[in-house]
Amino acid sequence: MIDFQLSEMQDNIRQMVHWFAENEVRPMALEADRTHQFPMAFFKKVKELGISNGPVPESVGGDGDGAGGTKDKKGVKQNNRLGVIGAEEMGWGDPACILSLPGPGLGGPPVTIMGTPEQKKRFLSIFKEEEPHWGAYGLTEPGAGSDVAGIRTTAVRDGDHYVLNGTKCYITNGARAAWVVIFATVDKSKGRAGHRAFVVEKGTPGFSVGKIEEKMGLRASETAELVLDNVRVHQDCLLGGEKHYEGKEGFMGAMKTFDSTRPLVASMAVGIARAGYELARDYVKDNFMLGRPIARYHAVEAMLAKAKRRIDASRLLVWRAAWMADHGIENVKEASMSKAYAARSAVEIMGDVVQIMGAAGVTNDQMVEKLYRDVKVYDIFEGTGEVQRIVISKRILKDLKAF
Amino acid sequence: MLSFELGDELSQLQATVKDFAAREIRPSLRATEKNGPSKALSEAFESLGLLTLDWPEAAGGAGLSAQYRAVVEEELAAGDLGSAFALDRGGAAAVFLRTVGTPQALDALKDLASGGARAALAMAEAGKAQDDFRVTAQRAGDGWSLNGTKAYVLGGGDASVHVVLAQVEAGKGLPGAGAFLVRGAQGIRAGKTWTTLGLGGTPLREVHFETVKLPASARLEAPGKLPATLRAFYDALGITTAARAVGAARAAYEYALGYANERQAFGKPIGHFQAVAFTLADMATQVDAARWLVWKAAWQSTQGSATAEVAAAQAQALETAFFCANMAVQVLGGAGYVKDHPAEKWMRDVKTLALYGQHAQAAEATLAAAELGTPLDSADLFPASSFHPAFS
Numbered sequence: 001m002i003d004f005q006l007s008e009m010q011d012n013i014r015q016m017v018h019w020f021a022e023n024e025v026r027p028m029a030l031e032a033d034r035t036h037q038f039p040m041a042f043f044k045k046v047k048e049l050g051i052s053n054g055p056v057p058e059s060v061g062g063d064g065d066g067a068g069g070t071k072d073k074k075g076v077k078q079n080n081r082l083g084v085i086g087a088e089e090m091g092w093g094d095p096a097c098i099l100s101l102p103g104p105g106l107g108g109p110p111v112t113i114m115g116t117p118e119q120k121k122r123f124l125s126i127f128k129e130e131e132p133h134w135g136a137y138g139l140t141e142p143g144a145g146s147d148v149a150g151i152r153t154t155a156v157r158d159g160d161h162y163v164l165n166g167t168k169c170y171i172t173n174g175a176r177a178a179w180v181v182i183f184a185t186v187d188k189s190k191g192r193a194g195h196r197a198f199v200v201e202k203g204t205p206g207f208s209v210g211k212i213e214e215k216m217g218l219r220a221s222e223t224a225e226l227v228l229d230n231v232r233v234h235q236d237c238l239l240g241g242e243k244h245y246e247g248k249e250g251f252m253g254a255m256k257t258f259d260s261t262r263p264l265v266a267s268m269a270v271g272i273a274r275a276g277y278e279l280a281r282d283y284v285k286d287n288f289m290l291g292r293p294i295a296r297y298h299a300v301e302a303m304l305a306k307a308k309r310r311i312d313a314s315r316l317l318v319w320r321a322a323w324m325a326d327h328g329i330e331n332v333k334e335a336s337m338s339k340a341y342a343a344r345s346a347v348e349i350m351g352d353v354v355q356i357m358g359a360a361g362v363t364n365d366q367m368v369e370k371l372y373r374d375v376k377v378y379d380i381f382e383g384t385g386e387v388q389r390i391v392i393s394k395r396i397l398k399d400l401k402a403f
Numbered sequence: 404m405l406s407f408e409l410g411d412e413l414s415q416l417q418a419t420v421k422d423f424a425a426r427e428i429r430p431s432l433r434a435t436e437k438n439g440p441s442k443a444l445s446e447a448f449e450s451l452g453l454l455t456l457d458w459p460e461a462a463g464g465a466g467l468s469a470q471y472r473a474v475v476e477e478e479l480a481a482g483d484l485g486s487a488f489a490l491d492r493g494g495a496a497a498v499f500l501r502t503v504g505t506p507q508a509l510d511a512l513k514d515l516a517s518g519g520a521r522a523a524l525a526m527a528e529a530g531k532a533q534d535d536f537r538v539t540a541q542r543a544g545d546g547w548s549l550n551g552t553k554a555y556v557l558g559g560g561d562a563s564v565h566v567v568l569a570q571v572e573a574g575k576g577l578p579g580a581g582a583f584l585v586r587g588a589q590g591i592r593a594g595k596t597w598t599t600l601g602l603g604g605t606p607l608r609e610v611h612f613e614t615v616k617l618p619a620s621a622r623l624e625a626p627g628k629l630p631a632t633l634r635a636f637y638d639a640l641g642i643t644t645a646a647r648a649v650g651a652a653r654a655a656y657e658y659a660l661g662y663a664n665e666r667q668a669f670g671k672p673i674g675h676f677q678a679v680a681f682t683l684a685d686m687a688t689q690v691d692a693a694r695w696l697v698w699k700a701a702w703q704s705t706q707g708s709a710t711a712e713v714a715a716a717q718a719q720a721l722e723t724a725f726f727c728a729n730m731a732v733q734v735l736g737g738a739g740y741v742k743d744h745p746a747e748k749w750m751r752d753v754k755t756l757a758l759y760g761q762h763a764q765a766a767e768a769t770l771a772a773a774e775l776g777t778p779l780d781s782a783d784l785f786p787a788s789s790f791h792p793a794f795s
Contacts, residue, residue, distance in 0.1 A: 001406060001408075001409070001410040001413070002406055002407065002408070002409060002410075002413075002470060002698055002702055003404055003405060003406040003702065004405065004699050004702050004703075005404060005405070006404075006405060007404045007405070010405070072404060073404055074404075081405060281774055281775065284775070285775060295771070295775050295777075296777075298764070298767075298768065300771075301767060301768050301771035301772075302764075302767050302768075302771075304770075304771045304774060304775075305714070305715070305718060305766075305767035305768070305770040305771045305774075306718070306767070308715060308770055308771075308774055309696065309715035309716075309718055309719045309770065310719070312696060312699070312715055313692035313693065313695060313696050313715075313719055314692070316692070316695035316696065316699060317688075317691060317692055317695065319405060319407070320407045320691075320695065323405055323406070323407045324407070334691075337687070337688040337691060337692075340684070340685075340688055341688050341689070341692055386681070388684075389680070389681045389684040389685070390680075392684035392687060392688065393674075393677075393680035393681065393683065393684045396660060396683060396684065396687050397660070397663065397664060397672075397674040397675070397680055397683065398664045398672070398674070399672075400674065400675055400680065403675070403676075403677050403680070
């Protein structure tokens with residue numbers, strides 16, 4: 001039976017993360033945007049509160065689902081639902097902060113999904129230490145974005161080692177990460193079957209940071225270019241070991257993570273749109289034109305109502321995709337729907353929010369101006385809006401393999 | 404606890420109605436648009452018991468929740484939106500009576516359930532916008548006397564039950580008006596029947612009330628309570644309207660999808676061109692988005708007040724229905740514009756839907772009011788007395 005009531009535990013998580021977002025993150029947000037970083041003292045505090053940017057399995061001393069590993073009342077895992085519930089609140093607090101939180105980040109899922117028990121222990125146990133650490137995910141290259149099949153970073157076997165060469169770009173937390181999951185090809189002629197995922201640790205000779213990007217938004221989030229120049233990594237760093245790649249698992253491993261991460265990113269977009277919407281809603285109550293609050297003009301009402309219903313619709317698409325993932329139901333189409341709809345809506349909503357607030361919406365002492373810049377990338381990363389539509393198209397149309 | 408599955412009972416009902424819509428409604432949609440539902444279609448519909456699904460047991464209904472209504476209306480409209488309206492003998496009047504829930508209202512519903520006649524809600528009036536209704540209810544002995552002309556009444560004039568909004572106290576607008584239950588035909592005369600853009604299977608009429616004598620009990624709500632009653636009524640009707648909008652959107656999407664799979668151009672199906680494929684992807688996504696808002700509103704209505712949720716669902720679903728119907732015509736191209744395919748009909752039908760009951764602008768204004776903390780029974784939120792009359 002359809003039900004939209006959060007469980008007590010889910011609601012507690014929501015409230016806890018919201019408290020954190022409101023009281024710890026928001027006050028830092030504008031300053032962090034100006035200085036392009038959150039201070040280390042902030043990250044230590046975050047660690048103490050037990051908030052991270054990705055789950056760490058219980059087997060390596062983490063708290064599993066990121067919420068004590070607790071299952072729902074029916075005994076079904078709920079890490080996807082808890083993830084999206086928390087992500088919305090963090091997105092509401094500050095979209096740059098959520099990407100900067102210590103933890104394995106997007107590097108977590110491939111290690112958890114593909115990694116051997118030894119690899120999970122080796123790479124994930126650092127996150128239970130007191131010091132903040134980061135993991136990162138190195139897929140995108142100057143010549144290959146959403147088309148993962150086009151990656152050109154090479155991995156050449158040399159005895160017990162692999163030698164990696166190539167350049168990765170737009171890697172979130174790439175410079176501060178203790179390790180990065182690097183996707184490379186052992187044989188370009190094999191296409192996706194030739195892909196391998198390696199965990200490359202910071203400080204490995206030949207592994208260096210190119211530039212840190214200057215961006216339109218999410219300025220407090222670190223976006224790095226990473227250069228691999230004859231980087232020798234031991235075969236122990238090949239995620240899952242050679243056996244894992246018999247067949248097409250290498251590529252599928254990379255794509256599988258999207259089923260969890262697209263709703264998560266979509267949920268952050270919902271949080272941003274909600275933050276902007278709430279600021280506009282409160283603004284219109286207190287600002288008057290020709291003797292009545294601007295809220296009472298239909299043109300403004302219509303923009304507010306449109307924003308509100310699209311935020312609510314986005315959230316439901318996100319929750320459905322997360323619910324499906326928790327229940328082990330294939331959700332590739334639904335995950336892309338949630339991302340396509342929530343991100344595009346959020347960008348459009350922030351446009352309306354700035355419009356409603358007028359000049360107050362474009363000055364940089366206001367959260368709204370920052371959110372307007374921050375939100376755009378949500379329709380770009382983790383698969384652009386167009387890529388989401390390709391994914392959906394392939395699943396609704398007959399015999400459509402590619403355009 | 405969050406759950407995104409219908410469960411066995413609702414899934415079975417959904418499958419039953421889907422099958423009925425495909426077998427009975429869809430093949431005869433042009434005939435229904437022209438002449439109203441055939442006897443066979445009406446009988447098949449009545450035998451499913453869908454009309455009274457969510458009516459109280461005391462009114463001969465099954466007492467099921469709004470979630471059932473939402474599922475059923477989507478499936479019927481996915482067969483054909485115009486037919487979903489044409490088959491609905493109860494219409495907005497039945498929703499109004501169910502909302503009021505007084506013994507005389509339930510009694511009228513009970514007669515409606517067992518008979519074969521229609522009910523109609525006479526709300527809008529033609530002419531210059533004003534705060535008072537032109538139709539008046541005047542005290543006559545112990546009872547009332549009803550006079551005046553209503554406009555844009557779906558199925559009005561020859562219905563066995565009319566619910567009529569009329570002015571009781573002059574100059575007081577909606578709070579000074581009342582809703583009256585009129586059973587039988589005495590003093591009621593059908594005026595002109597309009598030729599309409601869409602929803603052709605149900606006559607849209609002008610209705611004249613000429614010294615219609617009513618008992619004291621005909622007034623359906625306490626004096627001054629009409630705005631509050633209307634709010635509850637629009638909340639209930641909105642679920643039906645929004646669910647139908649989702650059904651219409653889905654029909655258009657699925658029809659366009661089927662066409663895009665078959666129609667070849669430049670050596671491949673047109674769906675294999677990105678411009679068409681992305682349009683279909685957006686239609687699919689928006690249908691799902693709207694449906695979840697509708698189901699959330701239906702669920703919320705079982706928990707308490709659902710004014711904001713219904714308004715959100717309705718505004719979203721109406722937008723989605725128009726987007727999908729419009730894009731279906733676009734995907735079909737020339738074939739979408741001619742009557743060989745139903746796409747053109749659905750594009751006409753959905754536009755009409757956006758002017759039904761709490762129309763699209765009223766839904767948006769209501770949602771904004773809920774968000775801004777302004778009163779939800781304020782007269783300017785209701786199309787009944789606004790510059791922009793809706794039909795009912």
